[in-house]
Amino acid sequence: MLDGQRVIEVRAAAGAQTPADLAQRISRELLLLANDHSRAPGQLVVEEQPPYWMVAERQADGSTMPRLAVDARAAQRFGLSQRALAERYRDQLQQAIRLYRTRHSLEAWVHGTALALVVLALYLGWLLGQRRLQRRLRQRLLAHCPALRIGATQLLSPAQLRPALLLGLNLLNWALLLLISYLLVPLLLGLFPPTQGLAMGLRGQIIAVLQAIAKAVLGTVPALLSIGLILAITALLVRASNAWFGALGQGQVRLPGFYPEWGRPTGRIAAVLIVMAGLVVAYPHIPGAGNRTFQGAGLFVGLLAALGSSAVATNVISGLMLIYTRGFQEGDRVEINGVLGIVEDRALLVTRIRTPRNELVSIPNATVIGASIVNFSLAPRESHRPVAVATTVTIGYDVPWRQVHALLLAAAHSVGGIADTPEPFVLQTSLNDFHISYELNASVRDVGHYRETLSELLGAIQDQFAAARVEILSPGYHAIRNGNRSTVPPLQP
Numbered sequence: 409m410l411d412g413q414r415v416i417e418v419r420a421a422a423g424a425q426t427p428a429d430l431a432q433r434i435s436r437e438l439l440l441l442a443n444d445h446s447r448a449p450g451q452l453v454v455e456e457q458p459p460y461w462m463v464a465e466r467q468a469d470g471s472t473m474p475r476l477a478v479d480a481r482a483a484q485r486f487g488l489s490q491r492a493l494a495e496r497y498r499d500q501l502q503q504a505i506r507l508y509r510t511r512h513s514l515e516a517w518v519h520g521t522a523l524a525l526v527v528l529a530l531y532l533g534w535l536l537g538q539r540r541l542q543r544r545l546r547q548r549l550l551a552h553c554p555a556l557r558i559g560a561t562q563l564l565s566p567a568q569l570r571p572a573l574l575l576g577l578n579l580l581n582w583a584l585l586l587l588i589s590y591l592l593v594p595l596l597l598g599l600f601p602p603t604q605g606l607a608m609g610l611r612g613q614i615i616a617v618l619q620a621i622a623k624a625v626l627g628t629v630p631a632l633l634s635i636g637l638i639l640a641i642t643a644l645l646v647r648a649s650n651a652w653f654g655a656l657g658q659g660q661v662r663l664p665g666f667y668p669e670w671g672r673p674t675g676r677i678a679a680v681l682i683v684m685a686g687l688v689v690a691y692p693h694i695p696g697a698g699n700r701t702f703q704g705a706g707l708f709v710g711l712l713a714a715l716g717s718s719a720v721a722t723n724v725i726s727g728l729m730l731i732y733t734r735g736f737q738e739g740d741r742v743e744i745n746g747v748l749g750i751v752e753d754r755a756l757l758v759t760r761i762r763t764p765r766n767e768l769v770s771i772p773n774a775t776v777i778g779a780s781i782v783n784f785s786l787a788p789r790e791s792h793r794p795v796a797v798a799t800t801v802t803i804g805y806d807v808p809w810r811q812v813h814a815l816l817l818a819a820a821h822s823v824g825g826i827a828d829t830p831e832p833f834v835l836q837t838s839l840n841d842f843h844i845s846y847e848l849n850a851s852v853r854d855v856g857h858y859r860e861t862l863s864e865l866l867g868a869i870q871d872q873f874a875a876a877r878v879e880i881l882s883p884g885y886h887a888i889r890n891g892n893r894s895t896v897p898p899l900q901p
Contacts (some may be wrong), residue, residue: 409435410442411511412608415504416497419485422460422477434476438501441465442508449502454494461494463501520599527599531592535585542581549573590614627695634693642686649678673754740785741855744776750856764859784855794827794851797862801869802843802881809836812846815876819868820850825861827851843881 409415409431415438421430441447451466452475460479464472476497483490510516549570556564564572591614598607655661657671736742740751742761749763758770787793803812813834820832832850839845848869852861873880 410438410504411508412606413504416500418482420479420482422479422482430476437475438504442505445509449505452498452502454491454498456491461490463494463498517600524596524599527592527595531588534588538581538584542577545577546574549577624695631693631695635690638686638690638693642682642690645682645686646679649682650675653678736781736783736786740783741858742784743782744771745779747771784858788855794830794853795855795858796849796851797826797858797865798847798849799862799866799869800837800845800847801873802840802845804843804879804881807878809844809846811876811878812844815872815878816846816848816869819872820848820865822868822872823850823861823864825853825857825864827853 416434418427418431418434421427447465453464453466453472455462455464455472457474457477460477462472462474463476463478464474466472476494478490478494478497480490483493486493488496553566553570553573555562555566556569594607594610594614596607597603597610652661653671653675655671656663656666657668657675659668736751736754738751738754741749742751744759744761747761747763747769749761749767749769751759752762752768753760755773758772759776761769761771763769784795787795801812801816816834817832820826826832827850830851832848835847835849837845837847848865850865852858854861870880
Protein backbone atom coordinates (compact mmCIF):
# COMPACT_ATOMS: atom_id res chain seq x y z
CA MET A 409 0.00 0.00 0.00
CA LEU A 410 1.08 3.57 -0.67
CA ASP A 411 -0.86 6.61 0.48
CA GLY A 412 -3.85 4.40 1.32
CA GLN A 413 -4.01 2.86 -2.14
CA ARG A 414 -3.15 -0.63 -3.27
CA VAL A 415 -0.01 -0.89 -5.43
CA ILE A 416 0.87 -4.57 -5.85
CA GLU A 417 -0.50 -7.88 -4.63
CA VAL A 418 1.66 -10.53 -3.01
CA ARG A 419 0.28 -14.05 -3.05
CA ALA A 420 3.44 -15.98 -2.13
CA ALA A 421 6.70 -14.83 -0.54
CA ALA A 422 10.14 -16.16 -1.37
CA GLY A 423 12.00 -18.14 1.24
CA ALA A 424 10.65 -18.29 4.80
CA GLN A 425 8.76 -14.99 4.60
CA THR A 426 4.99 -14.78 4.84
CA PRO A 427 3.02 -12.73 2.31
CA ALA A 428 1.67 -10.44 5.07
CA ASP A 429 5.13 -9.65 6.49
CA LEU A 430 6.53 -9.11 3.02
CA ALA A 431 3.66 -6.76 2.11
CA GLN A 432 4.20 -4.65 5.27
CA ARG A 433 7.96 -4.39 4.62
CA ILE A 434 7.45 -3.38 0.99
CA SER A 435 4.88 -0.76 2.05
CA ARG A 436 7.35 0.84 4.48
CA GLU A 437 10.23 0.83 2.00
CA LEU A 438 7.98 2.14 -0.79
CA LEU A 439 6.90 5.11 1.36
CA LEU A 440 10.54 5.96 2.12
CA LEU A 441 11.45 5.68 -1.55
CA ALA A 442 8.51 7.87 -2.66
CA ASN A 443 9.40 10.61 -0.17
CA ASP A 444 13.10 10.60 -1.18
CA HIS A 445 13.14 12.74 -4.31
CA SER A 446 16.84 11.97 -4.85
CA ARG A 447 15.88 8.46 -5.89
CA ALA A 448 14.12 8.27 -9.26
CA PRO A 449 11.43 5.69 -10.12
CA GLY A 450 13.51 4.66 -13.11
CA GLN A 451 16.16 3.26 -10.78
CA LEU A 452 13.91 0.26 -10.20
CA VAL A 453 15.04 -2.51 -12.59
CA VAL A 454 14.48 -6.22 -13.12
CA GLU A 455 17.38 -8.64 -13.12
CA GLU A 456 17.85 -12.37 -12.87
CA GLN A 457 19.55 -13.84 -9.84
CA PRO A 458 18.87 -17.60 -10.06
CA PRO A 459 16.67 -19.11 -8.80
CA TYR A 460 14.92 -15.71 -8.51
CA TRP A 461 14.04 -12.75 -10.65
CA MET A 462 14.59 -9.58 -8.66
CA VAL A 463 13.05 -6.11 -8.56
CA ALA A 464 16.16 -4.19 -7.56
CA GLU A 465 17.15 -0.54 -7.13
CA ARG A 466 20.15 0.65 -9.14
CA GLN A 467 22.60 2.63 -7.04
CA ALA A 468 24.69 5.61 -8.08
CA ASP A 469 27.81 3.42 -8.44
CA GLY A 470 26.02 1.10 -10.87
CA SER A 471 25.41 -1.70 -8.42
CA THR A 472 21.90 -2.97 -7.59
CA MET A 473 20.20 -3.57 -4.26
CA PRO A 474 17.47 -6.30 -4.25
CA ARG A 475 14.09 -5.10 -3.07
CA LEU A 476 11.65 -7.88 -4.03
CA ALA A 477 12.35 -11.46 -5.04
CA VAL A 478 10.00 -13.42 -7.30
CA ASP A 479 10.33 -17.20 -7.20
CA ALA A 480 8.63 -19.88 -9.30
CA ARG A 481 5.91 -20.46 -6.71
CA ALA A 482 4.84 -16.77 -6.72
CA ALA A 483 4.81 -16.70 -10.55
CA GLN A 484 2.72 -19.87 -10.62
CA ARG A 485 0.08 -18.23 -8.37
CA PHE A 486 -0.46 -15.54 -11.06
CA GLY A 487 -0.09 -17.89 -14.03
CA LEU A 488 2.89 -15.90 -15.31
CA SER A 489 6.59 -16.44 -15.75
CA GLN A 490 8.96 -15.15 -13.06
CA ARG A 491 10.28 -12.44 -15.36
CA ALA A 492 6.79 -11.26 -16.41
CA LEU A 493 5.63 -11.02 -12.78
CA ALA A 494 8.79 -9.16 -11.77
CA GLU A 495 8.33 -6.67 -14.66
CA ARG A 496 4.68 -6.17 -13.63
CA TYR A 497 5.77 -5.42 -10.05
CA ARG A 498 8.41 -2.96 -11.31
CA ASP A 499 5.96 -1.07 -13.54
CA GLN A 500 3.34 -0.87 -10.76
CA LEU A 501 5.89 0.41 -8.24
CA GLN A 502 7.23 3.04 -10.64
CA GLN A 503 3.72 4.27 -11.48
CA ALA A 504 2.74 4.46 -7.79
CA ILE A 505 5.84 6.52 -6.92
CA ARG A 506 5.26 8.99 -9.76
CA LEU A 507 1.57 9.36 -8.84
CA TYR A 508 2.43 9.85 -5.16
CA ARG A 509 4.95 12.60 -5.91
CA THR A 510 2.50 14.31 -8.27
CA ARG A 511 -0.28 14.32 -5.68
CA HIS A 512 2.01 15.59 -2.93
CA SER A 513 3.47 18.45 -4.94
CA LEU A 514 2.81 22.10 -4.08
CA GLU A 515 0.90 22.52 -7.30
CA ALA A 516 -1.42 19.64 -6.30
CA TRP A 517 -2.03 21.21 -2.89
CA VAL A 518 -2.88 24.59 -4.43
CA HIS A 519 -5.14 22.96 -7.01
CA GLY A 520 -6.90 20.87 -4.36
CA THR A 521 -7.40 23.89 -2.12
CA ALA A 522 -8.91 25.90 -4.97
CA LEU A 523 -11.24 23.07 -5.91
CA ALA A 524 -12.25 22.65 -2.25
CA LEU A 525 -13.12 26.34 -2.04
CA VAL A 526 -15.21 26.09 -5.21
CA VAL A 527 -17.01 23.01 -3.89
CA LEU A 528 -17.69 24.73 -0.54
CA ALA A 529 -19.03 27.80 -2.35
CA LEU A 530 -21.35 25.63 -4.43
CA TYR A 531 -22.47 23.82 -1.29
CA LEU A 532 -23.26 27.07 0.51
CA GLY A 533 -25.12 28.33 -2.55
CA TRP A 534 -27.15 25.13 -2.63
CA LEU A 535 -27.94 25.51 1.07
CA LEU A 536 -29.27 29.02 0.52
CA GLY A 537 -31.30 27.95 -2.51
CA GLN A 538 -32.68 24.93 -0.67
CA ARG A 539 -33.67 27.13 2.27
CA ARG A 540 -35.47 29.61 0.02
CA LEU A 541 -37.23 26.84 -1.87
CA GLN A 542 -38.40 25.24 1.36
CA ARG A 543 -39.68 28.59 2.66
CA ARG A 544 -41.64 29.21 -0.56
CA LEU A 545 -43.12 25.73 -0.56
CA ARG A 546 -44.09 26.11 3.10
CA GLN A 547 -45.80 29.44 2.43
CA ARG A 548 -47.60 27.95 -0.57
CA LEU A 549 -48.88 25.03 1.50
CA LEU A 550 -50.06 27.35 4.25
CA ALA A 551 -51.88 29.57 1.76
CA HIS A 552 -53.14 27.09 -0.84
CA CYS A 553 -53.24 23.53 0.42
CA PRO A 554 -55.26 21.17 -1.82
CA ALA A 555 -57.59 18.46 -0.61
CA LEU A 556 -56.81 14.79 -1.08
CA ARG A 557 -59.34 13.34 -3.50
CA ILE A 558 -59.85 10.08 -5.35
CA GLY A 559 -62.23 10.90 -8.14
CA ALA A 560 -65.14 12.77 -6.60
CA THR A 561 -64.47 11.41 -3.10
CA GLN A 562 -62.60 13.69 -0.68
CA LEU A 563 -60.45 11.65 1.66
CA LEU A 564 -58.77 14.49 3.57
CA SER A 565 -59.66 18.17 3.84
CA PRO A 566 -56.96 20.86 3.39
CA ALA A 567 -56.82 21.41 7.16
CA GLN A 568 -56.20 17.68 7.71
CA LEU A 569 -53.73 17.29 4.84
CA ARG A 570 -51.63 20.41 5.58
CA PRO A 571 -49.78 19.08 8.71
CA ALA A 572 -48.83 15.87 6.91
CA LEU A 573 -47.50 17.79 3.88
CA LEU A 574 -45.51 20.16 6.10
CA LEU A 575 -44.01 17.22 7.98
CA GLY A 576 -43.12 15.50 4.71
CA LEU A 577 -41.54 18.72 3.41
CA ASN A 578 -39.36 19.01 6.53
CA LEU A 579 -38.31 15.37 6.34
CA LEU A 580 -37.42 15.73 2.65
CA ASN A 581 -35.41 18.86 3.36
CA TRP A 582 -33.38 17.23 6.14
CA ALA A 583 -32.90 14.05 4.10
CA LEU A 584 -31.47 16.05 1.17
CA LEU A 585 -29.29 18.06 3.54
CA LEU A 586 -27.82 14.96 5.17
CA LEU A 587 -27.33 13.18 1.84
CA ILE A 588 -25.57 16.10 0.13
CA SER A 589 -23.42 16.73 3.22
CA TYR A 590 -22.41 13.07 3.39
CA LEU A 591 -21.50 13.07 -0.32
CA LEU A 592 -19.54 16.30 0.17
CA VAL A 593 -17.21 14.77 2.77
CA PRO A 594 -15.44 12.21 0.51
CA LEU A 595 -15.35 14.78 -2.30
CA LEU A 596 -13.44 17.26 -0.13
CA LEU A 597 -11.21 14.60 1.40
CA GLY A 598 -10.27 13.32 -2.05
CA LEU A 599 -8.82 16.71 -3.00
CA PHE A 600 -5.94 16.46 -0.49
CA PRO A 601 -3.25 13.72 -0.58
CA PRO A 602 -3.22 12.78 3.14
CA THR A 603 -6.96 12.08 3.18
CA GLN A 604 -7.44 10.48 -0.23
CA GLY A 605 -7.34 6.99 1.25
CA LEU A 606 -10.13 7.88 3.70
CA ALA A 607 -12.09 9.42 0.84
CA MET A 608 -11.77 6.23 -1.16
CA GLY A 609 -13.09 4.25 1.81
CA LEU A 610 -16.13 6.52 2.16
CA ARG A 611 -16.77 6.38 -1.57
CA GLY A 612 -16.52 2.61 -1.40
CA GLN A 613 -19.15 2.55 1.34
CA ILE A 614 -21.47 4.76 -0.71
CA ILE A 615 -20.96 2.62 -3.81
CA ALA A 616 -21.58 -0.53 -1.78
CA VAL A 617 -24.85 0.90 -0.43
CA LEU A 618 -25.95 1.97 -3.92
CA GLN A 619 -25.04 -1.43 -5.33
CA ALA A 620 -27.00 -3.16 -2.55
CA ILE A 621 -30.03 -0.94 -3.23
CA ALA A 622 -29.78 -1.53 -6.98
CA LYS A 623 -29.42 -5.27 -6.43
CA ALA A 624 -32.42 -5.32 -4.10
CA VAL A 625 -34.52 -3.29 -6.55
CA LEU A 626 -33.52 -5.43 -9.53
CA GLY A 627 -34.12 -8.56 -7.48
CA THR A 628 -37.68 -7.50 -6.72
CA VAL A 629 -38.57 -6.72 -10.34
CA PRO A 630 -39.73 -10.28 -11.22
CA ALA A 631 -41.76 -10.48 -8.00
CA LEU A 632 -43.32 -7.06 -8.64
CA LEU A 633 -44.19 -8.07 -12.20
CA SER A 634 -45.85 -11.22 -10.88
CA ILE A 635 -47.80 -9.20 -8.32
CA GLY A 636 -48.86 -6.72 -10.99
CA LEU A 637 -50.05 -9.52 -13.26
CA ILE A 638 -52.01 -11.16 -10.43
CA LEU A 639 -53.62 -7.85 -9.43
CA ALA A 640 -54.52 -7.10 -13.06
CA ILE A 641 -56.19 -10.49 -13.45
CA THR A 642 -57.97 -9.96 -10.13
CA ALA A 643 -59.25 -6.54 -11.23
CA LEU A 644 -60.53 -7.98 -14.52
CA LEU A 645 -62.32 -10.80 -12.68
CA VAL A 646 -63.90 -8.30 -10.25
CA ARG A 647 -65.13 -6.16 -13.15
CA ALA A 648 -66.52 -9.18 -14.96
CA SER A 649 -68.23 -10.36 -11.75
CA ASN A 650 -69.73 -6.91 -11.12
CA ALA A 651 -70.99 -6.70 -14.69
CA TRP A 652 -72.54 -10.17 -14.51
CA PHE A 653 -74.29 -9.68 -11.19
CA GLY A 654 -75.26 -6.13 -12.20
CA ALA A 655 -77.04 -7.57 -15.21
CA LEU A 656 -78.77 -10.07 -12.93
CA GLY A 657 -79.83 -7.26 -10.60
CA GLN A 658 -81.28 -5.20 -13.46
CA GLY A 659 -83.14 -8.18 -14.89
CA GLN A 660 -81.12 -8.23 -18.13
CA VAL A 661 -80.00 -11.77 -17.33
CA ARG A 662 -82.27 -14.24 -15.60
CA LEU A 663 -81.44 -17.39 -13.66
CA PRO A 664 -84.09 -19.78 -12.36
CA GLY A 665 -84.62 -19.23 -8.64
CA PHE A 666 -82.36 -16.15 -8.52
CA TYR A 667 -84.18 -12.95 -7.57
CA PRO A 668 -82.97 -9.64 -9.05
CA GLU A 669 -82.47 -8.03 -5.62
CA TRP A 670 -79.86 -10.68 -4.88
CA GLY A 671 -77.66 -9.40 -7.70
CA ARG A 672 -75.98 -6.49 -5.91
CA PRO A 673 -75.18 -8.20 -2.56
CA THR A 674 -74.09 -11.41 -4.28
CA GLY A 675 -71.82 -9.34 -6.53
CA ARG A 676 -70.25 -7.76 -3.44
CA ILE A 677 -69.64 -11.16 -1.87
CA ALA A 678 -68.16 -12.50 -5.10
CA ALA A 679 -65.88 -9.43 -5.41
CA VAL A 680 -64.64 -9.89 -1.84
CA LEU A 681 -63.90 -13.57 -2.46
CA ILE A 682 -62.06 -12.77 -5.71
CA VAL A 683 -59.95 -10.08 -4.02
CA MET A 684 -59.12 -12.40 -1.11
CA ALA A 685 -58.08 -15.13 -3.54
CA GLY A 686 -55.90 -12.64 -5.43
CA LEU A 687 -54.22 -11.52 -2.20
CA VAL A 688 -53.56 -15.11 -1.18
CA VAL A 689 -51.95 -15.86 -4.55
CA ALA A 690 -49.93 -12.62 -4.57
CA TYR A 691 -48.74 -12.80 -0.95
CA PRO A 692 -45.81 -15.23 -1.53
CA HIS A 693 -44.43 -12.92 -4.24
CA ILE A 694 -44.20 -9.90 -1.90
CA PRO A 695 -40.49 -9.13 -1.21
CA GLY A 696 -39.66 -10.21 2.32
CA ALA A 697 -42.90 -12.13 2.79
CA GLY A 698 -41.02 -14.96 4.47
CA ASN A 699 -39.11 -12.90 7.05
CA ARG A 700 -40.07 -12.59 10.69
CA THR A 701 -41.49 -9.08 10.30
CA PHE A 702 -44.23 -10.30 7.98
CA GLN A 703 -44.80 -13.33 10.18
CA GLY A 704 -45.23 -11.08 13.23
CA ALA A 705 -47.64 -8.83 11.35
CA GLY A 706 -49.63 -11.87 10.24
CA LEU A 707 -49.75 -13.15 13.83
CA PHE A 708 -50.99 -9.75 15.04
CA VAL A 709 -53.71 -9.62 12.38
CA GLY A 710 -54.72 -13.18 13.23
CA LEU A 711 -54.96 -12.26 16.92
CA LEU A 712 -57.20 -9.29 16.13
CA ALA A 713 -59.37 -11.45 13.90
CA ALA A 714 -59.67 -14.08 16.64
CA LEU A 715 -60.68 -11.46 19.22
CA GLY A 716 -63.37 -9.87 17.07
CA SER A 717 -64.41 -12.81 14.94
CA SER A 718 -67.34 -13.91 17.10
CA ALA A 719 -69.42 -10.71 16.92
CA VAL A 720 -68.34 -9.94 13.36
CA ALA A 721 -69.12 -13.44 12.11
CA THR A 722 -72.53 -13.35 13.81
CA ASN A 723 -73.45 -10.07 12.11
CA VAL A 724 -72.06 -11.18 8.75
CA ILE A 725 -74.00 -14.46 8.79
CA SER A 726 -77.12 -12.60 9.92
CA GLY A 727 -76.65 -10.12 7.07
CA LEU A 728 -76.39 -12.95 4.54
CA MET A 729 -79.51 -14.57 5.97
CA LEU A 730 -81.40 -11.28 5.66
CA ILE A 731 -80.30 -10.90 2.06
CA TYR A 732 -81.26 -14.34 0.89
CA THR A 733 -84.46 -14.67 2.97
CA ARG A 734 -85.69 -11.51 1.21
CA GLY A 735 -87.03 -9.94 4.39
CA PHE A 736 -86.55 -6.48 2.90
CA GLN A 737 -84.39 -4.57 0.46
CA GLU A 738 -83.04 -1.06 0.14
CA GLY A 739 -85.83 1.49 -0.30
CA ASP A 740 -88.45 -0.58 1.52
CA ARG A 741 -90.55 0.96 4.29
CA VAL A 742 -90.12 -1.28 7.33
CA GLU A 743 -90.53 -1.37 11.07
CA ILE A 744 -87.77 -3.21 12.98
CA ASN A 745 -87.51 -3.29 16.76
CA GLY A 746 -89.90 -0.37 17.00
CA VAL A 747 -87.93 1.71 14.45
CA LEU A 748 -90.08 2.80 11.51
CA GLY A 749 -88.53 4.18 8.35
CA ILE A 750 -86.94 3.59 4.94
CA VAL A 751 -84.06 1.11 4.52
CA GLU A 752 -81.10 3.23 3.42
CA ASP A 753 -78.40 0.56 3.42
CA ARG A 754 -78.32 -3.17 3.90
CA ALA A 755 -74.68 -4.09 4.64
CA LEU A 756 -73.15 -7.30 5.89
CA LEU A 757 -72.75 -5.97 9.45
CA VAL A 758 -75.56 -3.45 10.00
CA THR A 759 -78.86 -2.30 8.54
CA ARG A 760 -79.42 1.47 8.36
CA ILE A 761 -82.95 2.91 8.52
CA ARG A 762 -83.89 6.54 7.87
CA THR A 763 -86.82 7.54 10.06
CA PRO A 764 -89.51 10.06 9.01
CA ARG A 765 -87.55 12.66 11.03
CA ASN A 766 -84.46 11.94 8.88
CA GLU A 767 -82.70 10.15 11.72
CA LEU A 768 -80.33 7.43 10.51
CA VAL A 769 -80.59 4.41 12.82
CA SER A 770 -77.99 1.61 12.53
CA ILE A 771 -79.18 -1.77 13.79
CA PRO A 772 -76.74 -4.73 13.99
CA ASN A 773 -77.82 -7.56 11.73
CA ALA A 774 -77.69 -9.99 14.66
CA THR A 775 -80.44 -7.89 16.28
CA VAL A 776 -82.43 -7.60 13.06
CA ILE A 777 -82.44 -11.35 12.44
CA GLY A 778 -83.93 -11.93 15.91
CA ALA A 779 -86.58 -9.20 15.67
CA SER A 780 -89.95 -9.15 13.98
CA ILE A 781 -89.85 -7.21 10.71
CA VAL A 782 -92.88 -5.41 9.34
CA ASN A 783 -92.36 -4.69 5.65
CA PHE A 784 -94.86 -2.23 4.19
CA SER A 785 -93.37 -2.40 0.68
CA LEU A 786 -93.16 -6.14 0.06
CA ALA A 787 -96.83 -6.86 -0.71
CA PRO A 788 -97.29 -4.01 -3.23
CA ARG A 789 -94.07 -4.98 -5.00
CA GLU A 790 -94.40 -8.76 -5.04
CA SER A 791 -98.16 -9.46 -5.17
CA HIS A 792 -99.35 -6.00 -6.27
CA ARG A 793 -101.66 -5.76 -3.27
CA PRO A 794 -101.82 -2.39 -1.48
CA VAL A 795 -101.07 -2.08 2.23
CA ALA A 796 -104.07 -1.14 4.34
CA VAL A 797 -104.15 1.51 7.02
CA ALA A 798 -106.42 0.88 10.01
CA THR A 799 -107.69 3.25 12.68
CA THR A 800 -110.19 2.71 15.49
CA VAL A 801 -112.73 5.17 16.89
CA THR A 802 -115.19 4.64 19.73
CA ILE A 803 -118.71 6.05 19.39
CA GLY A 804 -121.50 6.03 21.95
CA TYR A 805 -124.49 3.68 21.85
CA ASP A 806 -126.80 6.61 21.08
CA VAL A 807 -125.40 6.90 17.51
CA PRO A 808 -126.74 4.37 14.95
CA TRP A 809 -123.97 2.09 13.77
CA ARG A 810 -125.00 2.47 10.12
CA GLN A 811 -124.45 6.24 10.41
CA VAL A 812 -121.00 5.62 11.88
CA HIS A 813 -120.13 3.28 9.00
CA ALA A 814 -121.26 5.86 6.49
CA LEU A 815 -119.25 8.64 8.11
CA LEU A 816 -116.05 6.55 8.26
CA LEU A 817 -116.38 5.44 4.64
CA ALA A 818 -117.06 9.03 3.54
CA ALA A 819 -113.90 10.12 5.35
CA ALA A 820 -111.88 7.40 3.58
CA HIS A 821 -113.22 8.38 0.13
CA SER A 822 -112.36 12.03 0.74
CA VAL A 823 -108.62 11.35 1.17
CA GLY A 824 -106.60 11.34 -2.04
CA GLY A 825 -104.02 8.88 -0.73
CA ILE A 826 -106.63 6.14 -0.18
CA ALA A 827 -107.02 3.66 -3.06
CA ASP A 828 -110.44 3.00 -4.56
CA THR A 829 -109.76 -0.72 -4.90
CA PRO A 830 -110.12 -2.63 -2.78
CA GLU A 831 -112.99 -0.67 -1.27
CA PRO A 832 -112.54 0.67 2.28
CA PHE A 833 -114.60 -1.17 4.89
CA VAL A 834 -115.54 -0.81 8.55
CA LEU A 835 -115.52 -3.48 11.27
CA GLN A 836 -117.17 -3.29 14.68
CA THR A 837 -114.51 -4.83 16.88
CA SER A 838 -116.04 -4.64 20.38
CA LEU A 839 -119.05 -3.53 22.42
CA ASN A 840 -117.58 -1.70 25.38
CA ASP A 841 -119.19 -0.46 28.60
CA PHE A 842 -119.86 3.03 27.34
CA HIS A 843 -119.17 2.95 23.59
CA ILE A 844 -118.68 0.80 20.52
CA SER A 845 -115.28 0.32 18.76
CA TYR A 846 -115.32 0.83 15.01
CA GLU A 847 -112.24 -0.03 12.90
CA LEU A 848 -111.81 1.63 9.49
CA ASN A 849 -109.63 -0.28 6.98
CA ALA A 850 -108.49 1.44 3.81
CA SER A 851 -105.72 0.71 1.27
CA VAL A 852 -102.90 3.22 0.73
CA ARG A 853 -102.01 4.21 -2.82
CA ASP A 854 -98.33 4.97 -2.08
CA VAL A 855 -96.74 3.19 0.86
CA GLY A 856 -93.99 5.80 0.88
CA HIS A 857 -96.58 8.32 2.14
CA TYR A 858 -98.10 5.98 4.71
CA ARG A 859 -97.82 8.42 7.64
CA GLU A 860 -99.08 11.37 5.64
CA THR A 861 -102.07 9.37 4.37
CA LEU A 862 -102.91 8.20 7.90
CA SER A 863 -102.74 11.78 9.16
CA GLU A 864 -105.07 13.00 6.39
CA LEU A 865 -107.45 10.14 7.13
CA LEU A 866 -107.65 11.00 10.82
CA GLY A 867 -108.34 14.63 9.95
CA ALA A 868 -111.06 13.62 7.49
CA ILE A 869 -112.72 11.42 10.19
CA GLN A 870 -112.79 14.38 12.58
CA ASP A 871 -114.31 16.62 9.91
CA GLN A 872 -117.03 14.09 8.96
CA PHE A 873 -118.09 13.43 12.55
CA ALA A 874 -118.01 17.14 13.46
CA ALA A 875 -120.24 17.93 10.46
CA ALA A 876 -122.70 15.24 11.56
CA ARG A 877 -122.60 16.47 15.19
CA VAL A 878 -121.44 13.06 16.45
CA GLU A 879 -119.11 12.84 19.44
CA ILE A 880 -115.98 10.67 19.18
CA LEU A 881 -115.44 9.00 22.55
CA SER A 882 -111.87 7.84 21.85
CA PRO A 883 -109.81 6.54 23.46
CA GLY A 884 -112.20 5.81 26.30
CA TYR A 885 -114.34 8.15 28.32
CA HIS A 886 -118.04 8.87 28.81
CA ALA A 887 -119.89 12.14 29.24
CA ILE A 888 -122.46 12.72 31.99
CA ARG A 889 -125.36 14.75 30.63
CA ASN A 890 -125.68 17.23 33.44
CA GLY A 891 -125.82 20.35 31.36
CA ASN A 892 -122.17 20.25 30.10
CA ARG A 893 -121.75 21.25 26.48
CA SER A 894 -121.05 18.69 23.80
CA THR A 895 -117.47 17.80 22.91
CA VAL A 896 -118.18 18.15 19.20
CA PRO A 897 -116.05 21.05 17.86
CA PRO A 898 -117.76 23.87 15.96
CA LEU A 899 -118.03 23.22 12.25
CA GLN A 900 -115.48 25.23 10.29
CA PRO A 901 -116.60 26.93 7.07
